[in-house]
Amino acid sequence: MELRVLNYFLTVAREKTISQAAQVLHLSQPTLSKQLKELEEELGVTLFERGNRFITLTEDGVYLVNKGKEILSLVDSTTANLIKKDRISGKITIGGGETLAFQLIGKVLYHLREEHPDIQLELYSGNADDVLEKIDKGVLDFGLVIDPVEKQKYDFIQLPLVDRWGLMVHSASPLFSKQTISPKDIETVPLLVSNQSFVDTQLAEWLGGNLDHLNVVGTYNLLYNASLLVKEDVASALCIDGIINTAGTNLTFIPLMPELTASISIVWKKDSFFSRSATAFLQCIQSI
CATH class of the missing domain: 3.40.190.10 (Periplasmic binding protein-like II)
Incomplete structure (x- = not known):
């Protein structure tokens, strides 16, 4: 698979139509279609289905888009690091x-x-x-x-330096006015927790047991979207301090006690x- 052809495919995936991608790439539409067909034959898979107006990526097509972006990014950074010696x-x-x-x-x-x-x-x-x-x-x-x-x-x-763990809560929460959060405070509270590996272990140690008895209603990998659910009072979020600016909002961050920090x-x-x-x-x- 040539990098040039991989770039052609990623352009088609981005533009959603072969005709528009051909204009962006300064190629004729038949030439681009031929290159994509040869790529599918080389890989032995169907990468996309043609619709009335737009193409639809297959499962293999989505996979190649994700991996192709990583490949071209690595090539670009490698090239940039080798020039201007x-x-x-x-x-x-x-x-x-x-x-x-x-x-x-x-x-x-x-x-x-x-x-x-x-x-x-x-x-x-x-x-x-x-x-x-x-x-x-x-x-x-x-x-x-x-x-x-x-x-x-x-x-x-x-x-x-270290990060400090705490609980982000909505103003309607009965915990809103507390200065610190203890393990007992969150036993029945609907919670969002990080899905990062080993975080459960750290929180379980703080709780003196495990998370099984908690009311965990969801997980997150980045806090911003989770904070929007907290704003709607869906749940409170166990999280790191300082990531979301709660000033002027209906949210507040309350540190855990005993203090829980992360290096x-x-x-x-x-x-x-x-x-x-x-x-x-x-x-x-x-x-x-």
Whole structure:
């Protein structure tokens, strides 16, 4: 499968019609249709179905779109990191969960780009499971992860700060006026919890048992959408402090007591062969 043809397919998937994609690619429609047909024959699958107005991706087509984007992104970053050898340039790819620690990374990147303005950034938001998967595949150089996370197969640096766990509640909640939240307070409250691996274990330790007796009505991987459900008083959310600005809203964040905190680490794949830009970033992180 040629990268050129993969790009053709991704363009068709984005534009929804072969005719529009052909215009974007500056190809004739018959030429593009022929290339796509040959791609399907090469792979032995049907990638999309033609409708009256728009194409519809098959299950295999959706899979190729997701993987194709990762492939082209990796090619682009590799190419960028190999050019302009006379100075440090190229792309640094960083993934992370929702945490105020990204501000610390921002300060590092600000000073790094002051010295090396040709460095470009690509950020990805996701929970630790998502981020580590992309590091394993080589799509991300670094990940900012909130513990608890299995880090044995990665190199990492623990950052000099922690996140604080608490409960985000609606103003109508009987817990709204409390200063802290105890394990007993949430025994019957409808809850949204993070679906990150090992978070259940950490929360279970705080509860002194497990989550089985709690009224968990749903899970989330990023907090913003979960906060919208809290705004509608669907449930309260066990979450990290500082991610959602509750000022001027019908929400409030209440810390857990006993206090529950999570350390934060920057991780990368062991024995990675970094670009000069990624190496410069790592050196800056190591000096914190």
